[in-house]
Amino acid sequence: MRALRLHGAKDLRLEEVPEPELRPGTVKIKVEWAGICGTDLHNYTHPMVPDDYIHPLFGEHGPHVQGHEFSGRITAVADDVPDLPVGALVAVEPLMSDGTCPACLRGDYNLCESFGFVGIMGGGGGMSEYVVVPGHRIHLIPEGISAETAALIEPLSVAWHAVRRSGLQPGDSAVVIGAGPIGLGLLMAAKAQGAGFVAVSEVSAARKRLASQFGADAVFDPTRDDVAARVHAAVPGGVRASFEASGAGTPAVQALLGVLAKGGTAITVASGHPAEFDPNALMTTEINYTGSFGYNASDFPGVIEAIRDGRIRPDALVTSRISLEDAQQQGYEALLNHGDAQVKVLVHP
Numbered sequence: 011m012r013a014l015r016l017h018g019a020k021d022l023r024l025e026e027v028p029e030p031e032l033r034p035g036t037v038k039i040k041v042e043w044a045g046i047c048g049t050d051l052h053n054y055t056h057p058m059v060p061d062d063y064i065h066p067l068f069g070e071h072g073p074h075v076q077g078h079e080f081s082g083r084i085t086a087v088a089d090d091v092p093d094l095p096v097g098a099l100v101a102v103e104p105l106m107s108d109g110t111c112p113a114c115l116r117g118d119y120n121l122c123e124s125f126g127f128v129g130i131m132g133g134g135g136g137m138s139e140y141v142v143v144p145g146h147r148i149h150l151i152p153e154g155i156s157a158e159t160a161a162l163i164e165p166l167s168v169a170w171h172a173v174r175r176s177g178l179q180p181g182d183s184a185v186v187i188g189a190g191p192i193g194l195g196l197l198m199a200a201k202a203q204g205a206g207f208v209a210v211s212e213v214s215a216a217r218k219r220l221a222s223q224f225g226a227d228a229v230f231d232p233t234r235d236d237v238a239a240r241v242h243a244a245v246p247g248g249v250r251a252s253f254e255a256s257g258a259g260t261p262a263v264q265a266l267l268g269v270l271a272k273g274g275t276a277i278t279v280a281s282g283h284p285a286e287f288d289p290n291a292l293m294t295t296e297i298n299y300t301g302s303f304g305y306n307a308s309d310f311p312g313v314i315e316a317i318r319d320g321r322i323r324p325d326a327l328v329t330s331r332i333s334l335e336d337a338q339q340q341g342y343e344a345l346l347n348h349g350d351a352q353v354k355v356l357v358h359p
C-alpha cells in the first residue's frame with residue numbers, strides 16, 4: 011500500500027510499504043480522510059522521535075507513517091473484538107496509553123506516563139491506505155455524519171476536553187484566544203456545552219470571519235484592540251473561562267488572564283512560545299490557571315453526539331481537500347507558508 015512516511019526534518023516520502031496485519035484486539039481500517047494539524051507541522055520541521063527510537067507501546071522504529079486525525083471504514087476485525095461491523099465508518103482515537111500507570115488507573119489516560127500517538131510515534135497513521143489500531147480506540151460514526159466530518163472529531167475532542175476541564179456552566183461567558191482549528195473548535199465546544207457570550211481574539215481576517223460564522227458573539231483583533239478592556243466592557247467583571255490556542259507567548263497569556271473574572275479559569279490548550287506571567291495575579295484573584303492535553307473517555311463520544319444533534323456543525327473548518335501525492339506541497343508546506351489562508355487540510359489516501 012502507499013504511505014506517507016517521515017524520514018527526517020521536511021523529508022516526507024510517499025512510499026510503497028506492506029499492509030499492516032490484524033493482531034488480537036485490533037481492527038483494520040481503510041482510511042477515508044486524514045487531517046493535518048499544528049502538531050504534524052511541528053513534527054515535520056522538528057521530528058519528535060528519531061528514527062532509531064522505539065516507543066514502548068508501538069515497538070517499532072521509524073520512519074513512521076504520519077497522520078493522527080483520521081476516519082475510515084473497517085475492513086477486518088480480530089476475533090476477540092466485539093461489536094465492530096466490517097464496513098462501518100469510524101473515527102480513530104489515536105492517543106495510546108499503557109493502561110497500568112496511576113493516571114491510566116484513575117481514567118486520565120491522556121496523562122499516561124508512556125502515552126503515544128498513532129501517526130507520530132509509530133503504529134501506522136492516517137496518511138496511508140490502511141491502518142491497524144486497537145478496537146477499544148475506535149468510535150462508530152452514526153448515520154448522517156460524513157467521513158470528512160468524522161476526520162474532524164479528533165481535533166474537536168481536544169477542544170471538547172479543554173472546555174470540560176474549565177468547569178464552564180450553561181450561560182457562562184468565555185474567551186478564546188486564537189482562531190485556528192483548535193480555537194474554532196473551542197468556540198464550537200463552548201457553545202455546544204451551553205456557553206453564553208463567547209468572544210474570540212484573532213489576527214487573521216479569514217479566521218476572524220470563520221469565528222463569526224461559527225457563532226462568536228464578538229471578535230477582537232489583538233493588534234488593534236485592548237482585548238482585556240473590550241471583554242470587560244462587554245462582560246462587566248470579566249468572563250468565567252478563557253482558552254489560549256494561539257501559542258503567541260506573553261501577550262496571549264496576558265490577555266488570557268486579563269479577560270477573566272475573579273475566580274475564573276484560564277486554560278492553555280496550544281503549545282507555542284514560552285511566556286512570562288506574574289503568579290501574584292493568581293493570588294489576589296483566585297484565578298485557576300491550568301492546561302489541557304488531548305482527550306479521554308467521554309470526549310470523542312461527546313463530540314460525536316454534539317455533531318449528530320447539530321450543536322456542532324464543523325464542516326466549514328475544512329478549507330482544502332487533497333490527495334496523498336499532494337500532501338507535502340499542498341498540505342504541510344502550504345500550511346507552513348500560507349497557514350492563515352487555511353484552517354483544516356484533509357488528505358484522501
Ligand SMILES: [Zn+2]
Nearest residue numbers: 108111114122
Ligand atoms: Zn498509563
